[in-house]
Amino acid sequence: MKVVIIDDEPLISDKLKKIMEAGLRGMHTVCAFTDAQMALDYIEQEKPGVILTDICMPGITGIDLAKQINQMDYGAKIVFLTGYAEFEYARYGIEYKVFDYLLKPVDEQEAIKCLNRAISAFHAEQKHTEMYQIFQDYFVKNQELIRQQFVEKLFFQPVIFSEKQMELQKQKLRIAINGYRVVAVTYDRNRMPLEEESYYSYIIHEFFLKKRYWHWNMVVSFI
Incomplete structure (x- = not known):
């Protein structure tokens, strides 16, 4: 220097x-x-x-x-x-x-x-x-992957976002949230391997992308 x-x-x-x-x-x-x-x-x-x-x-x-x-x-x-x-x-x-x-x-x-x-x-x-x-x-190179990981976090971890936190996530991930849905999902973790868990999260992620349901409340339970 x-x-x-x-x-x-x-x-x-x-x-x-x-x-x-x-x-x-x-x-x-x-x-x-x-x-x-x-x-x-x-x-x-x-x-x-x-x-x-x-x-x-x-x-x-x-x-x-x-x-x-x-x-x-x-x-x-x-x-x-x-x-x-x-x-x-x-x-x-x-x-x-x-x-x-x-x-x-x-x-x-x-x-x-x-x-x-x-x-x-x-x-x-x-x-x-x-x-x-x-x-x-x-972030720029892997934005879509980060979005998918965000969805997986919502589905497979007991996470609750406040309205303010969700707004910050929308801005960071550049997500246009126009719809509102309540989703209830039950998984049997004892029988579901990690690969299958990831597969289902990917399918759900694609569904929301297709339907443009980027704003939802979610209830997830594990047995």
Whole structure:
């Protein structure tokens, strides 16, 4: 992962770069900039996970950077570098989802701890986003199977859905429920193998699809 440091004072940006490189022990790439526009161009192209930026800079300020990075919407963690006199101003960064603040002069240990927190948060969100996308892809590819499993759950498990829960299921499964039926089913589980149970659930599922009876109350008993 890439880490970007932006401060218009070369001595500060170089010092922070050395601190971060020492703390990260070569596990991540650290880049330092004194020109905010050059840094922004780099960020747009490389999408670094963590960005430490001074607030008061000529031209593009840290607030301006945070606003533009937030609009990129890829989950970068922004840390403001600020002095005591600027701290109230820095609070405006909340609007642009600024992750944390570091007060100048920067304490080395606190800076490394802050950086590690930001890296962990970025990775956690990326993993969550990836898992969500995997789920969405699976759902799109297997929507009909999921619908069938929903029907099987209603038939073969003692599940009762409230009106609100059923409405949520309708939306998730994209089911147009127009009819209303009461279904009573009795199964002998001791004599019915799993394959036969699945077969009957499939037949019933197809029946409801054909008749468009996607809204029903159901009573199921097992003997």
